[in-house]
Amino acid sequence: MSLLPLAPSLKPFLEEYLPRPGSNRPFVTLTYAQSLDSRIAAKPGEQTKISHLETKTMTHYIRSKHDGIMVGIGTVLADDPKLNCRFEAEDGHVSTPRPIILDPTGKWVYNKSQLRSVCDDNKGLAPFILIDDTVTPRNEDVKIIEKQGGAYVKLPLARSSKRVDNWKVILAKLFQLGIKSLMVEGGASIINDLLIYNEIVDSLIITIGPVFLGKDGVEVSPPGHADLIDVKWWQGIQDSVLCARLT
Numbered sequence: 001m002s003l004l005p006l007a008p009s010l011k012p013f014l015e016e017y018l019p020r021p022g023s024n025r026p027f028v029t030l031t032y033a034q035s036l037d038s039r040i041a042a043k044p045g046e047q048t049k050i051s052h053l054e055t056k057t058m059t060h061y062i063r064s065k066h067d068g069i070m071v072g073i074g075t076v077l078a079d080d081p082k083l084n085c086r087f088e089a090e091d092g093h094v095s096t097p098r099p100i101i102l103d104p105t106g107k108w109v110y111n112k113s114q115l116r117s118v119c120d121d122n123k124g125l126a127p128f129i130l131i132d133d134t135v136t137p138r139n140e141d142v143k144i145i146e147k148q149g150g151a152y153v154k155l156p157l158a159r160s161s162k163r164v165d166n167w168k169v170i171l172a173k174l175f176q177l178g179i180k181s182l183m184v185e186g187g188a189s190i191i192n193d194l195l196i197y198n199e200i201v202d203s204l205i206i207t208i209g210p211v212f213l214g215k216d217g218v219e220v221s222p223p224g225h226a227d228l229i230d231v232k233w234w235q236g237i238q239d240s241v242l243c244a245r246l247t
Ligand SMILES: NC(=O)C1=CN([C@@H]2O[C@H](COP(=O)(O)OP(=O)(O)OC[C@H]3O[C@@H](n4cnc5c(N)ncnc54)[C@H](O)[C@@H]3O)[C@@H](O)[C@H]2O)C=CC1
Pocket: 031, 032, 033, 034, 040, 041, 043, 044, 045, 046, 047, 048, 050, 071, 072, 073, 074, 075, 076, 078, 079, 102, 103, 104, 105, 157, 163, 164, 165, 166, 167, 185, 186, 187, 188, 189, 190, 191, 193, 218
């Protein structure tokens, strides 16, 4: 599906929330689309379109400003996403952010994925797949990914008692691999962890669509209180967008 032209007011609206250089870890933008009842999908394991094409275009514009786009394995299994950037800048340039998949137990069968085809067609970069260092990935997938220029990245992901403690290790490794800015798109378990992790998240950009997805939906609701500062709202054809920082 083609995108729309980016709404002109979105560029200045987003400007101060986009990555800035100069830190010793990646700049992290947490961004996702939710319903009015704080659901990001209608059912577990299901992909649900919430954003209008106008804000989908915004998401691709935001992708174009990052070195990496991260999702968890739950999202990959539900959505089979492309995770490339389809936004074309005024000079015709199309960015190629690196897809990064958090898959500690190595569940993803890459050779059958849409992302594999995107890379075969030269429409995006091959992924970095973060797996626990005790996991041996499938041989066939290793060969394809390495040929495409991606990699399995082994990290001690299964050892810490709290999953959230892995983030510092993950970000340090990604920085070493050249990822200076990271856009985290979800899914729910990652968003819920990061919403209360203000040392990690630099910007928060949430699209809110005018729909209730109901109690069976996949909920975003962090385990504790999360206060926001520097809050700004944008109103589009259908959706509203909130930009903020975590205190
Ligand atoms: N509306 C939106 O903008 C978006 C919606 N989604 C939806 O979210 C749903 C998927 O969400 P979830 O099932 O919660 O899956 P998820 O994508 O958050 O992945 C969860 C898995 O990631 C790994 N993981 C997460 N944090 C980790 C950590 N700190 N260390 C090591 N491993 C970690 C674990 O294996 C965990 O089981 C899907 O229905 C998808 O469509 C996903 C992204 C955006």
